[in-house]
Amino acid sequence: MLCGWQLWEWPHVMVEAEFHAIWLSPDGQMVDVTPKLHHETKVLFVSDPRRRYTGATVDNVRLPVRDDQLIRHFIGVSEAITHVLSRGVPTADGHVSVPANEIEPLQQAQQFLGHALLTGLRDHQPCLCGGGRKYKRCHGPELERAFAL
Structure with a gap:
């Protein structure tokens, strides 16, 4: 290996x-x-000869290619998901059991942010929620408060 x-x-x-x-x-x-x-x-x-597989979760390394709040939020939520899953209990079918109230809001935020990034949305453009405000003034502050991004 x-x-x-x-x-x-x-x-x-x-x-x-x-x-x-x-x-x-x-x-x-x-x-x-x-x-x-x-x-x-x-x-x-x-x-990477310095690394060995020990069975412990190793989070991905994610580097943004531009300075954008949406990307930083996507990366932060992705890191939070890995953190929650690493505390979970492995099940017999190879999945990880975690409390739904911990993982579901993170997964919903990741899905929203991923969709926004796939559509090419930037933090200074109108938010996908349809509220008319720029993302950085609409869902941006909300996600920062909710997930301490």
């Missing part, structure tokens, strides 16, 4: 690195045996 980081870019939003492991064959070929969610055939993998 060779540990490192699987990297990808969400264009105009962020670059993300996920702690990942691949199989190093006896002839030195790197083989990724993990099924890909979107059926990618190639991924960028960077080995």
Whole structure:
């Protein structure tokens, strides 16, 4: 097993690195045996000899590609979700059990922010909720208060 980081870019939003492991064959070929969610055939993998798999959750590293409150909020909510899930109890089917009142608001916020970013919304444009105010004056402060972003 060779540990490192699987990297990808969400264009105009962020670059993300996920702690990942691949199989190093006896002839030195790197083989990724993990099924890909979107059926990618190639991924960028960077080995990190300082890292070892210990069974503990390792949060992704997310770096925004521009200064925008929406992106910072998406990253903050994503980190909060990982934190809640890391405190959860593993179930027999491979999922993690956490209190719904802790995870559901975070997932809803992540879904709202992800949709806003997919549509190309910027923090200085009208919010997707339809209230007429800019995101940074509408849902931006609300999310900061709710999730301490």
